[in-house]
Amino acid sequence: MSMSGVIVRRLAVIGVGLIGGSLARALRRAGVVGEIVGVDLDRDNLVRAHEFGVVDCGAETLAAGVAGADLVFLSVPVCAIPAVVRDLIPHLAPGAIVTDGGSVKGEVVAACEPLMPPGTHFVGGHPIAGTEHSGVEASFATLYEGKRCIVTPTPRTDVTALGTVVRLWEAAGSEVVLMDAEKHDRLVAAISHLPHMVAYALVNAVEGYDRFEEGILRYSAGGFRDFTRIASSDPAMWRDIALMNREGVIEMMDHFAAYFATLRSLVAAGDADGLERFFRESKESRDAIL
Numbered sequence: 001m002s003m004s005g006v007i008v009r010r011l012a013v014i015g016v017g018l019i020g021g022s023l024a025r026a027l028r029r030a031g032v033v034g035e036i037v038g039v040d041l042d043r044d045n046l047v048r049a050h051e052f053g054v055v056d057c058g059a060e061t062l063a064a065g066v067a068g069a070d071l072v073f074l075s076v077p078v079c080a081i082p083a084v085v086r087d088l089i090p091h092l093a094p095g096a097i098v099t100d101g102g103s104v105k106g107e108v109v110a111a112c113e114p115l116m117p118p119g120t121h122f123v124g125g126h127p128i129a130g131t132e133h134s135g136v137e138a139s140f141a142t143l144y145e146g147k148r149c150i151v152t153p154t155p156r157t158d159v160t161a162l163g164t165v166v167r168l169w170e171a172a173g174s175e176v177v178l179m180d181a182e183k184h185d186r187l188v189a190a191i192s193h194l195p196h197m198v199a200y201a202l203v204n205a206v207e208g209y210d211r212f213e214e215g216i217l218r219y220s221a222g223g224f225r226d227f228t229r230i231a232s233s234d235p236a237m238w239r240d241i242a243l244m245n246r247e248g249v250i251e252m253m254d255h256f257a258a259y260f261a262t263l264r265s266l267v268a269a270g271d272a273d274g275l276e277r278f279f280r281e282s283k284e285s286r287d288a289i290l
């Protein structure tokens with residue numbers, strides 16, 4: 001490999017699942033990384049990551065994984081990120097950049113940035129790309145192509161470290177958007193976290209509906225399956241997102257409940273015009289994003 005386009009000589013990926021595995025694959029394909037080291041609590045997942053060639057080697061410990069790395073990418077459930085950063089800091093190389101792909105940014109950045117020793121840097125990030133599958137076997141090199149990645153610098157963020165993180169996501173095929181972490185959390189509460197909450201609740205509600213004393217989900221057709229695909233996502237990941245973006249998620253759940261109540265009133269009143277208007281407005285907004 002020519003070293004001319006290399007952005008990161010040694011990349012450490014902590015948590016080599018869908019998100020970490022896909023970034024490793026994308027960056028390797030783009031020829032912008034030298035060596036990729038993986039660390040994962042799940043030994044079998046790490047062995048598979050090595051077998052698939054997603055990482056060049058699996059490290060037994062966080063210390064060995066981050067030693068000599070110029071960039072560390074954290075792709076573990078969001079509540080684990082601050083503790084992992086605290087644990088890896090003593091082993092970081094001078095000048096190292098630590099960045100993440102977690103779905104919540106406010107608390108992650110607020111917890112991690114102040115921990116960084118002088119000369120090392122934390123930059124928060126979140127690719128707006130994923131699937132309902134997890135583990136390294138679900139990862140693929142094109143996951144980030146044509147997708148946005150939100151990077152959340154603060155007034156304290158080192159501009160060179162920020163530039164490196166931006167170039168990495170661009171090398172993976174993403175369009176990078178810089179955004180304040182608090183705004184990020186409200187935005188993803190609306191476009192990602194609320195839909196997941198609604199999908200999980202919908203599946204449980206229908207499964208828990210016992211009027212017919214038999215499981216009725218097996219009768220479900222395309223619409224139900226399309227709408228609830230994301231309820232197959234990893235429960236531990238979504239537990240952490242709901243815990244960490246509590247304010248944003250609650251605000252959006254309340255906002256949604258008001259719209260749901262409006263719709264219920266229209267149904268209860270038999271308001272034909274109101275119902276059609278409600279559905280037309282929604283269809284126009286939805287068609288516009290296709």
Ligand SMILES: NC(=O)C1=CN([C@@H]2O[C@H](COP(=O)(O)OP(=O)(O)OC[C@H]3O[C@@H](n4cnc5c(N)ncnc54)[C@H](O)[C@@H]3O)[C@@H](O)[C@H]2O)C=CC1
Pocket residue numbers: 014015016017018019020039040041042045075076077078080084101102103104126127128129130131132133134135136234237241
């Ligand atoms: N799944 C998705 O569609 C998206 C997920 N994210 C975020 O990316 C992060 C990772 O998610 P996925 O890759 O989907 O999950 P995943 O379950 O596919 O991968 C996470 C990996 O981290 C490992 N792990 C967990 N705790 C660890 C620890 N303390 N130390 C080392 N390894 C540990 C797990 O064994 C697992 O292999 C999460 O923060 C999530 O919010 C961001 C965008 C999309």
Ligand SMILES: O=C(O)C(=O)Cc1ccc(O)cc1
Pocket residue numbers: 102103127128129130131132192230
């Ligand atoms: O599967 C899907 O469609 C998703 O919405 C995936 C997803 C999940 C979490 C994120 O923070 C970003 C993207």
